Amino acid sequence: MSVAWIEPDWPAPPGVRAATSLRVGGVSRGPYASLNLGAQVGDDPGRVEENRRRLADALGLPAEPVWLQQVHGCRAVRADQPAPMAADAAWTDAVGVVCAVMTADCLPVLLCTRDGGAVAAIHAGWRGLATGVIESTLAALGRGDLMAWLGPAIGPEAFEVGGEVRAAFLRNGPDFAAGFREAGADRWRADLYCLARLILVRQGLSDRAIYGGGWCTFANPRAFFSHRRDRITGRMATLIWREGH
Template sequence: MSKPQNLSSSGRYLQPDWPAPASVKAFVTTRNGGVSEGSWRSLNLGLRSGDEAEKVIENRALLMHEWALNQIQWLKQVHGADLVQADRECAEAEADACWSDVSERACAVLTADCLPVLFCNRSGTRVAAAHAGWRGLVSGVLENTAAIFDDSPDTLMAWLGPAISQPCFEVGPEVRQAFLAHEPEAESAFVAGQGDRWFADIYTLARQRLKTLGIYDVYGGDYCTVRQEDLFFSYRRDGAKSGRMASVIWLAGTDG
């Protein structure tokens, strides 16, 4: 796969290609530009990935310095549908999504095949980030995240960050059935594999959920964390010693 055009010259970050308001800032880290070693090389941001905590903390400090951020709301993700508001202390919270309406108080989710989804409103006054693996999608993490906006759904936009692509995402019949039970249209996101296996398109599943909510301005969704090994960590490819990327979004130049 070719390198994305929105990759920074340093190779460290991707910036969403979407028409967000000027007050909305966002990026996704790649695996490059950090201090971690071995299978976590090099910008691993996951404290629970098996990497040395000191190196992960240094990696987090590197990205905060580069983007001049003083506060990032990190999460202890559990593949659920709960979300929290980024608070003044930004203490780690157990949730799979977070939101903010305060300038310079960033929201972040960690991924390594699961889908990161960034949200903002057209007025540029509120942002959110969601960690959407298949369990989170089924449980309603996108619906819960969209619900924190006071705006009409058709004035919201979403960006789908790097995730596993359909040819690499083999799942069992229980995964397909969980989606079909919620929305029969989900059938179009699955291609039959061998035996009872299926290949799931997590990007399509997310778009379907967003469309049902009335969110039509959806961007991104053209990466593969498994195949683009030079850019991304992948749990499915590398196993338990995979690092994690961060998808980060915040408001700049406003007070909340």
């Protein structure tokens, strides 16, 4: 089976390319089968390297993606700086620089200016969302007229969390209660898509400028890796870059 991916369903300007890889079309085996792109999850490094090469060839990437050292934080870095970088978001206004984040339940968020002059990729787990990873990336971009795309993440029916997670969001405002549904004694079902939308709208994006959402990585093992479902598993990549004219 060949490499497969999702292309964002958003009206990005000409010259902006983006994709989220699916788990098919690679050479990894066992729990990492088959297109695992994560180098830090216990998979054979040679297989990961081949998977990354296959994805780059399939997408026609202009350069090796900038792979971050993701730490579930809120730091956003300029992608065309020396790597590796401990951060959970990368942005660039340069042509030919590929921003990338890896996920296996966490929410990948892409940002793009309406004129196509700058792009960003965000790794938004619940910790990053609660502590400002979207806000810090928007600040790095200088805000402006932006659109966002929400990629595949664990859905609210599968993402049960404790009360401490809900409390972390409610410290940012009572409106975040909309992202949680009671699931038992101090247990809640968290909706990462809803929480990200709330943050983006708070930061000035129109709801009509936010696209994507609606997948569940947990519920679709053929297409997606899921850490909560499998524990030992691979990683998908969500990438965005500017092409030359």
